[in-house]
Amino acid sequence: MTKPPAKARPHFADEGIEKGVQKLTGESITPVIRDILKTEGGARLKVYMETCAHCGLCSEACHHYLSNDRDPKYSPAGKVRQTIGEILRKKGAVSPGFIKTACEIAFTECNLCRRCVMYCPFGIDVAYLMLFVRRICHRLGVVPQYIQDTAHSHAATLNQMWVKEDEWIDTLHWQEDEAREEIPGLRIPLEKEGAEIFYSVIGPEPKFRAQLIYQAAVIMHVAGMNWTMPATPGWDNSDMCMYTGDFEMTARLKKAHFETAMRLKTKRIVMGECGHAFRSVHDVGNRFLGWKTEPLPVVHAIQFYYELFRDKKLTVKQKFDQPVTLHDPCNVVRGAGLHELARYIIHETCDRFIEMHPNREHNYCCNAGGGVINCGPPFTKKRVTSNSVKAEQLKAVKAKGANIIIAPCHNCHGGLEDIIKHYDLGMEIKFLGDIIYECIKKT
Amino acid sequence: MIHDIYSLLRGPMVWLAFCIFAGGMVFRITAMVGLARQKDRVVFDYMNTRYALRSILHWMVPFAGVNMRKHPVMTLVAFVFHLSVLATPLFLCAHILLVKASWNLSWWFLPDGVADVMTACVVAACGFFLCRRMLLPDVRYLTTASDLFLLALVASPFISGFWACHQWPGYPVVMMAHMLSGEILLAAIPFTRLIHMFFFPFTRGYMGSEFGGVRHAKDW
Structure with a gap:
């Protein structure tokens, strides 16, 4: 049938994609794709593709x-049709130009946020299908340059940001020094065997947001926790390889992370306010290691803070006095159901809370997640213009009086910051840790 | 000649259609489970009866999910359509009489007036789906020739059945078209997108299990 006239796809130059595609020929692509389809394309791929009724109910x-x-x-089904749909239809006989477009769609036009899964009557996992396309791109060596660089860093250093071992330890010592000016007895215990809590963070914390480690140390100290951080690789819980389709590396990363926590004989891993890392540790990486769930309990910061307030380990000196709103990050809400716990913490620490709409499982993604922000500057403009609906949502909650957005996820921070700047919203973003640090009684 | 075709359509072809339908269904489900055992073991590990049923149930109750409330007309049409398309042939008096004549078996049937309305609903819903496919750009973008063919395939036994039942002009021929299209439809179910009839509980149940058991979240 005749199709409506298609608008031309805007072109974004990315060296990782361009150079990767230059190395491909039609003949080199097909055997790789067929091999992946044969070895990894199982019942889920087949059933999802054959069940989709093309109803378009996922679009919105x-x-x-x-x-x-x-x-x-x-639209989600539209992206599936343009990528894996076409690959299956042509049995892998696609051109380098096709791979280029498919790569851009899978890496920069889908955040694997799984909102559409809740809108599809069949529960077709579009995130799984897009990840399958990313896996094909990875195997073909066509991955956006910036995110591939973080994957290289993971491979070489076991952390996302090329942080060297001594830099990691130095950063912890530096934050400990700073914090001891405020609370003289405070320690950031390194390599403490048998501690109850193994505290892990993502690479960008020591690299760009070291104050978050400071704040976490203060919270741990005030709550009287028996905790430690490792002095060896394995401290980073993040995982961009899960998003580039490099699943072998995902398994390596999670193995290092779990084994470091076990080497220190800790009881559980508590992690900072990161969404994708939680997805990797709780939902994805464990599977590649053959674990149905995590081999030792993993607790996200939201759940940890909730426990501290519930058990009266923390008390509030003065509640945060400006109205706040909450952005529910996909990986800890659709991915872990922590939305009510986040609201509990906010009610404990803030005077006035204003909901944005939609919220909880139905919140809109920040458009940074799923590795999209990690694809870097070539796609920044596209990333913010492709989320005007988020800007509208934020504008509406700002109109109700909330100027502070709490977003308990690093990627969401990055994504929302860019949106706030581009749409000139004049709002401020905070972590739950920022609010808690500011409001609790410290002595 | 006409009588030969008629006997063929009401005898061997019916058997053939039911055999392809049942055999195809068993084959497709067995093949899927086998493939999952081979390459998607994870599905068995995470499948969870409670959460699977929770999700399936939510998606079988009209307006229980957010997206159903966002598209009230589509929801209403889709539910009436699916109910009618399944119930009308199963509980049609004329169909049951045929079974009774052959095997002396019978069950509860719909009053003819109700069956007429439900048949009209199926046809009207097919028209609605066709309009959606033509008029909504996102649905139009996804539509392939096979989608239109399937809509026609589903509508034709209902149109011809209604025609023949009311003995409109040419009804003896239309009656045969009714039998033939019904048989083709039945046989096509396991081998086309209509397979969603069998796969729905599996896809929905698995996603419900992942959302409920692993992600502690709702999926509707």
Whole structure:
């Protein structure tokens, strides 16, 4: 049948994609794809692709679709059709030019946020399908340059940001020194065997946001926790390889992380306010290691703070006095159901809380998640313009009086910051840890 | 000649259609489970009866999910359509009479007036789906020739059945078209997108299990 005239796809130059594609020929692509389809393309791929009734009920779940004038190319099923649908139809006989477009769609036009899964009557996992496309791109050596660089860092250093071992230890000592000016007896215990808590963070914390380690140390100290951090690689819980389709590396990273926690004979891993890392530790990486769930309990910061307030380990000196709103990050809400616990913490620490709509499982993604922000500057403009619906949502909650957005996820911070700047919203973003640090009684 | 075709359509072809339908269903489900055992073991590990049923149930109750409330007309049409498309042929008096004549078996049937309305609903819903496919850009973008063919395939036994039942002009021929299209439809179910009829509990149940058991979240 005749199709509506398609708008041309805007072109974004990315060296990782361009150079990767230059090395491909039609003949080199097909055997790779067929091999992946044969070895990894199982019942889920087949059933999802054959069950989709092409009804379009997923379209309105997607912020890319809603933000790009409802262009059908950006609907979840539309993206599936343009990528894996075409690959299956042609049995892998696709051109280098096709791979280039498919790579851009899978890496920068889907955040694997799984909102559409809640809108599909069949529960077809579009995130799984897009990740399958990313896996194909990875195997073909076509991955956006910036995110591939973080994957290289993971491979070489076991952390995301090329942080060397001595730099890691130095950073912890530096934050300990700083914090001891405020609380003289405070320690950041390194390599403490048998501690109850193994505290892990993502690479960007020591690299750019060292104050978060300071704040976490203060919270641990005030709550009287028996905790430690490792002095060896394995401290980073993040995982961009899960998003580039490099699943072998994902397994290596999680193995190092779990084994470091076990080497120190800790009882559980508590992690900072990161969404994708929680997905990797709780939902994805463990599977590649053959664990149904985590081999030792993993607790996200939201759940940890909730326990501290519930057990009266922390008391509030003065509640945060400006109205706040909460951005529910996909990986800890659709991915872990921690939304009510986050609200509990906010009610404990803040005077006034204003909900944004939609919220909880139905919140819109920040458009940074799923490795999209990690694809770097070539795609920044596209990333913010492809989330005007988030800007509208924020504008509406600002109009109700909330100027502070709490976002308990690093990627969400990055994504929302860019949106606030681009749409000139004049709002401020905070972690739960920022608020807790500011409000609790420290002596 | 006409009588030969008629006997063929009401005898061997019915058997053939039911055998392809049942055999195809068993084959597709067995093949899927086998493939999952081979390459997607994870599905068995995470499948969880409670959360699977929770999700399936939520998606079988009209307006229970957010997306169903966002598309009230589509929800209403889709539920009436699916109910009618399944119940009308199973509980049609004329169909049951045929079974009774052959095997002396019978069960509860719909009053003819109700069956008429439900048949009209199926046809109207097919028209609605066709309009959606033509008019909504996102649905149009996804539509392939096979989608239109399937809509026609589903609508035709209902249109011809209604026609023949009311003995409109040419009904003896239309009656045969009714039998033939019904048989083709039945046989096509396991081998086309209509397979969603069998796969729905599996896809929905698995996603419900992942959302409920692993992610502690709702999926509707």
